Amino acid sequence: MPGQPNPPLWLNVELTYRCPLHCVYCSNPVDYATYGPELATEDWLRVLREGRSLGATQLGFSGGEPLVRDDLEVLVTEARRLGYYTNLITSGIGLNEARVARLKEGGLDHIQVSFQDSTREMNDFLSSTRTFELKRKIAKLVKQYDYPMVLNVVLHRLNIDHVQELLEMAEQLEAEYVELANTQYYGWAYLNRDQLLPTREQLERAEEVTNRFRERVGNKMKIYFVVPDYHENRPKACMNGWGSVFLNLTADGLALPCHEARMLPGFDFPNVREHDLRSIWVDSPAFNRYRGDQWMKEPCRGCPDKMKDYGGCRCQAYLLTGDAANADPVCDRSPHHALVTRALERAAAAPARVETKPVLLFRDDKNSRALSQKRAPAPAA
Amino acid sequence: MAIAEDTVLQLARGHRFQWESVQSAHVLLYPEGMVKLGTSAGEILKRVDGRTPVAAIIADLERAFPGADLRRDVTEFLEHAHGKGWIHARPA
Numbered sequence: 150m151p152g153q154p155n156p157p158l159w160l161n162v163e164l165t166y167r168c169p170l171h172c173v174y175c176s177n178p179v180d181y182a183t184y185g186p187e188l189a190t191e192d193w194l195r196v197l198r199e200g201r202s203l204g205a206t207q208l209g210f211s212g213g214e215p216l217v218r219d220d221l222e223v224l225v226t227e228a229r230r231l232g233y234y235t236n237l238i239t240s241g242i243g244l245n246e247a248r249v250a251r252l253k254e255g256g257l258d259h260i261q262v263s264f265q266d267s268t269r270e271m272n273d274f275l276s277s278t279r280t281f282e283l284k285r286k287i288a289k290l291v292k293q294y295d296y297p298m299v300l301n302v303v304l305h306r307l308n309i310d311h312v313q314e315l316l317e318m319a320e321q322l323e324a325e326y327v328e329l330a331n332t333q334y335y336g337w338a339y340l341n342r343d344q345l346l347p348t349r350e351q352l353e354r355a356e357e358v359t360n361r362f363r364e365r366v367g368n369k370m371k372i373y374f375v376v377p378d379y380h381e382n383r384p385k386a387c388m389n390g391w392g393s394v395f396l397n398l399t400a401d402g403l404a405l406p407c408h409e410a411r412m413l414p415g416f417d418f419p420n421v422r423e424h425d426l427r428s429i430w431v432d433s434p435a436f437n438r439y440r441g442d443q444w445m446k447e448p449c450r451g452c453p454d455k456m457k458d459y460g461g462c463r464c465q466a467y468l469l470t471g472d473a474a475n476a477d478p479v480c481d482r483s484p485h486h487a488l489v490t491r492a493l494e495r496a497a498a499a500p501a502r503v504e505t506k507p508v509l510l511f512r513d514d515k516n517s518r519a520l521s522q523k524r525a526p527a528p529a530a
Numbered sequence: 531m532a533i534a535e536d537t538v539l540q541l542a543r544g545h546r547f548q549w550e551s552v553q554s555a556h557v558l559l560y561p562e563g564m565v566k567l568g569t570s571a572g573e574i575l576k577r578v579d580g581r582t583p584v585a586a587i588i589a590d591l592e593r594a595f596p597g598a599d600l601r602r603d604v605t606e607f608l609e610h611a612h613g614k615g616w617i618h619a620r621p622a
Binding site for chain 2: 156158202203204206207209232234236258259261295296297299325326368371
């Protein structure tokens with residue numbers, strides 16, 4: 150890899166994998182329950198300083214549920230003092246007025262609250278909790294403390310037909326931003342993929358509804374609709390390229406180029422307990438492995454789009470084909486593209502509306518431990 | 531949208547403007563995003579403080595960068611920034 154890499158602009162810290170919710174599409178690793186101890190407050194404070202001097206500007210506090218950490222206020226205050234734009238990415242569970250006030254005082258810039266659905270029944274079913282009413286209260290609290298309101302909803306087959314209602318709920322809560330993010334099939338979502346993949350018809354309807362809503366509300370509300378890449382024929386420029394702008398830190402201190410890379414075999418991801426962030430970002434073999442295009446195989450190597458999409462997502466390539474250096478099979482130039490189209494056909498063959506509850510694997514400690522013993526899911530046939 | 535010269539502009543809620551030494555540039559930060567600003571955009575946004583009317587911003591810039599007629603460039607940029615939702619008129 151010639152030259153120095155650009156600085157990481159986005160530092161995402163997964164402070165903990167503890168979470169009161171058990172969402173069936175969670176992107177956390179399926180074996181999280183077996184990981185070592187979480188970093189201590191002092192470790193995080195040091196890492197935040199290292200990240201800032203590397204040039205990171207956006208900082209995401211994420212998890213698990215970051216509010217589970219009772220030092221969140223300390224970390225936010227130091228992060229803001231260092232000059233980060235601080236984002237709290239939360240389910241809202243664990244937030245109350247005293248904590249919102251302390252976070253505001255510490256300089257937290259933005260709170261993103263997730264909803265699972267516009268209906269109490271589906272919200273609570275998907276997260277395996279009773280949290281819907283609580284979330285509405287939290288959303289009001291966020292507003293009351295003058296934060297920009299960002300609502301995030303992960304879309305999938307079971308809630309994508311509720312996009313109109315979701316947007317109306319967002320409008321009612323006076324959200325300034327809404328992210329309708331289609332599920333990405335990693336972690337728990339990958340295990341539940343056959344139940345979660347929407348059909349093409351569902352997707353088209355949801356996009357149509359979103360566009361109509363956009364026309365009506367105009368500038369008042371910014372709506373991001375993240376399409377599910379399985380329905381595309383060119384891959385996403387995942388993370389804008391490996392080790393390009395994004396640096397993810399896990400609760401136990403591993404530095405990763407994305408949320409999912411931990412599952413890739415043959416890597417020795419550096420731990421911030423042993424290495425400083427600069428040497429990790431600039432020098433570590435793990436972060437350099439898929440920079441540039443030297444690692445690419447055909448059809449990526451000779452592809453005119455290779456520096457546009459970087460061959461897509463390494464984790465998806467591994468998960469579906471067994472080799473992370475293959476083209477992301479979402480690409481119809483990939484010899485493995487049929488793996489994606491077959492998954493879509495399976496989803497389309499199933500009824501789009503699930504009347505009886507499907508069998509879903511909830512993200513919780515018990516399932517995580519059981520899955521860890523079975524090892525990672527085998528790449529799909 | 532045309533912006534009248536007596537308008538007082540301020541950064542939109544959740545937006546922050548700051549100097550980034552690693553990038554040697556002013557940036558505008560907002561929820562989960564960032565815009566790296568060119569030199570002139572940085573000089574203009576630096577003066578959007580919720581107190582100074584547009585006409586005074588233009589006058590101040592023309593003092594700082596003498597010899598240039600900046601009115602049109604400044605107005606165009608402010609309209610662009612307004613369209614992007616980065617700034618808005620301070621409520622009267």
